[in-house]
Amino acid sequence: MMSEVFAVDPLVLFTIVAMAAGTYLTRIAGLVLTKFVTFSGRTEAALQAVPPAILMSVVAPTAFATGIAETAATAITAIAALRLPMLAAMTLGVVSVVVLRMALTVI
């Protein structure tokens, strides 16, 4: 049992290292880029849109193209996020997705 827990296949390790190298490269690329390029005006405005644009892109397929329950729960979470603390809004979102999924299967 212990040997199974600690087993490491050499090819698996190699794959992990290859994945890690590529990932680290993407993470420091921005540091290197901003050292040589300064952003201002329109470019700066564009760069400021990166955080919401990426966050939106990550959730969009689940939020808008999975089902009615997910889309409705997304709307509920978004409205709740404007008024409630983050954990409360998240909890409300998760609870509403469960309730809506159950309600939609009953119908």
Next chain:
Amino acid sequence: MKSNQNKSAINAGPNEFFLGVTTFFPLIFAATPIGLLFGALAAQKGMSPLEVLLMGSFVFAGGSQFLALDLWADPLPWLTIAFSTFLINLRHVLMSASLAPKLGHWTPLQKYLGFFILADEVWALSEQRAIKHHTTFSFYLGVGLTLFITWQVATVVGSLIGAVMGDPSRYGLDFAFTALFICLVMGFWQGRKTGVVLAASGLAAVLTHKFVPGAWYIIAGAIAGVIAAAVQYDEKTNGLQKPAEALQS
């Protein structure tokens, strides 16, 4: 002694670190079920708990780890996995470029070591912090280490208990990550212009996700949002709206 330094430097230290930990706290509930699920799926694919720990520690990027599992087969297509990982993680280039100018006083060593753990959630909370304040290294570390530990514990436990655990979607926990990101998106709301950026990103991401396999939808959505912001840029208002205007839209 510190009179000539800005407020971010004065606030550096244990308090900033603790603030990072507490800022991350709600995300433990989002990251844990996802980590448990990853571990359970990895065990099904034949990965040992130590291999799960190694992948989590070295790669530390949930999305690409799930993608790797999806491609995991015998014989192991390591080149495909490594390249797909690189593609899905290309968004980090934009993330680090966006965050880099908002850091407080970080040494180069802190930057290059710290960005090793620049996962989505770490980046998102650092950006959120940067709306009002420079992101200090202590704050970043508080957020990052808490996620790092949460992720490793959850994935290893998941790989050990694997089959015992049921489907997380039964408890709606598959939606936790989405709910979290929606909350974070709302934090960046600055009025109608943000709405246009979000609409462009969302539409581009949904369409790309539907027609193009892989993780291109994140890149497509990011680019669409950035273009929307650039198009809307107005030299006079400097791209920002007055609060009153923002409330109306």
